[in-house]
Amino acid sequence: MMTRKLPIIALATAPGKSGVGVIRLSGADIPAIAHALFKKAFKPRQASLLTLRDGNGLAIDQLLAIYFAAPASFTGEDVLELQCHGGPQLLELVMRRCLEVGKDWGLVIAQPGEFSLRAYLNNKIDLAQAEAIADLIDAQSEAAVRGAAKSLQGAFSDDINTLIEEITQLRILVESTLDFPEEEIEFLESAQAKERLSAVLASLRSLRQGAKQGKILRDGIVLVLAGAPNVGKSSLLNRLAGDEVAIVTPIAGTTRDRVKETICIDGVPLHVIDTAGLRETSDEVEIRGIERSWDSIRSADLLIFLQDSSDISKETTDLRERVLKEAPATIPILEVVNKVDLLPPNKSLIDKEVLYISAKTGVGIDDLKQKILEAVGWGGSQEGVLIARSRHLDCLDRAAEHLINSEKLAEDGNISLELFAEELRLAQDQLGQITGKLLPDDLLGKIFSQFCIGK
Ligand SMILES: Nc1nc2c(ncn2[C@@H]2O[C@H](COP(=O)(O)OP(=O)(O)O)[C@@H](O)[C@H]2O)c(=O)[nH]1
Ligand SMILES: [Mg+2]
Structure with a gap:
């Protein structure tokens, strides 16, 4: 489901002098705002060389404008990208002009991380990928850039999703047996539940090891x-x-x-x-x-x-x-x-x-x-290292704890399948928090507010 949101605007490039400065607008009514700014209808994904004028018709800048129609854009919303000349005063004037014209449609300056948040809410990227964007920009070494780029492409999320999938399969087995309590013990044996559980735990531990390396690369x-x-x-x-x-x-x-x-x-x-x-x-x-x-x-x-x-x-x-x-x-x-x-x-x-x-x-x-x-536990190789954060390590640790709990339950002769299934569910929830599938609302705000404006 796409969420229809008020339009936002922000400078996407660093403040200060540069050849080009990019201003992005995203949200509802972008085509109308673009038309009001340039008196022109835009075709998606075509660059137009245009003059932006102030309220008195005086030129502010000659710029390249590109319109992306929803959902084929970074945020999944309608997006207008303005590639202006990169002077701080000039960009300030362009922003002011856009806000003046966009006022009728409720155009406001974006919150930190709001573009990425919208991309996440519109399912363009998952949470680990959104975090990887911020980490890519903040990367302090070549290895950190490579790790973040891999996570952005979804490598870390894929690993997490594979684990979630394995746990889901196990849960399906367990829960389908819940109605036949007399067969509980036999079930565990016949389904090789213990073996499968140990395999999941082993994959999780190796992922944790890689993520620890990723955290070292990210934070130093x-x-x-x-x-x-x-x-x-x-x-x-x-x-x-x-x-x-x-x-x-x-x-x-x-x-x-x-x-x-x-x-x-x-x-x-x-x-x-x-x-x-x-x-x-x-x-x-x-x-x-x-x-x-x-x-x-x-x-x-x-x-x-x-x-x-x-x-x-x-x-x-x-x-x-x-x-x-x-x-x-x-x-x-x-x-x-x-x-x-x-x-x-x-x-x-x-x-x-x-x-x-x-x-x-x-x-x-x-x-x-x-x-x-x-x-510091650096493994010596940058191959396969995916950028990760303490938040991810905490989730992986908690997921491991729940899997260990279910392993202990499986050791017990009088295993309660309900408890076993519950521990699996809790482990899965923790993994889901990494990609943002299952996330407490307050956490989302906290994560994106650490981004800078324009991301
Ligand atoms: N011979 C020798 N002198 C050193 C060595 N390292 C530092 N020094 C000298 O020891 C003195 C104090 O060094 P400094 O780095 O300021 O020490 P700090 O007070 O611990 O920061 C200076 O005169 C340095 O040149 C070393 O490996 N060999
Ligand atoms: Mg000294």
Whole structure:
């Protein structure tokens, strides 16, 4: 069913100067608005070179206009696309003129994500695809672009739908047996319900693994560099970034505020935060900086605790304990010893748990990069990775829980088929939330409001 909605308008391209700026209109009465704007009837999918005039007949811009008739458009509604020249003032005037002319038909400025929302409501794309559009635009690396493009084409949704279909088949079997309670146990055996259930659970787990990789590609990883002053945190950031991002001096307390830089290792975005060295101090500014260091440690996805090879003293041992205590319990922590170039050449580096590097010479840095990727669970391959969000991971986890519950029920000799069927249904609901087939209303608003205007 198509929903007939008031017309909306928005700038579809980024604000600022550019060769071309695109303004899109979508909704009911678009042909009438287009006619009022240009005194011309449009044929669908044909570009027309036209002059847009203001109320006094003065030209505003010469532009290309393309009309798409519903349902063959991005939103599934009638759409008018205006390819104007890309000046901010000019685009503002075009918008104003359209709103003035479209007022009689209720033309309003679109809400963030409203074009995509309409496309979703009109079944042009499912929810995972709508999210993939936003992720494609926000993608921070080539791998993220490829993952989002695949999801947009429906690869992620297809996987989800296959799982839903398998669960549906199982439910049909179970529910058709509900009327014959004496045959319940035999049913489970004859229908190989347990085997089929384990197969579904295995596919779900492998999908979850791929989605976790996709989430890493989409959001990146917050990597915090922490340690005492002067151990070489800023030098390590610069080495990882391949650039002089942070100031490095031999003076302890040089870094007073967080320095943040996003780098990519094998296509994985890492938001590296260099922090002020942790120590007791009476310097007001440094105290603030150190408070921020602790805040960063508490919100890290991955922590590097850096020490100086020449100074593994009692204080750093105490500091290490404190840092380990403050960091979130679930995150990986890499213990790294810097400045190995200062060690005598015959000194053996015994501690297997510790990584030895030199931010100055670059020794051990490639190894450290690999350890970083391993620590965050990056599988090493971008093949087949589909972009995903925490929302998707949560749904997959809840679906797995319900499938595990039904597995447990199937283990039980006195299985209740009603409960078994109910757990399957709940698992299916969770999967349906990913593609938006079964979605609480409030969630829909939340998801699309995170889009920017014009999408
Ligand atoms: N020899 C040597 N010196 C280093 C190394 N890394 C950093 N330094 C020096 O140690 C001092 C403090 O470095 P910095 O990065 O500012 O440390 P931070 O206070 O932890 O940020 C500077 O003089 C750096 O040049 C290293 O790997 N080897
Ligand atoms: Mg520093």
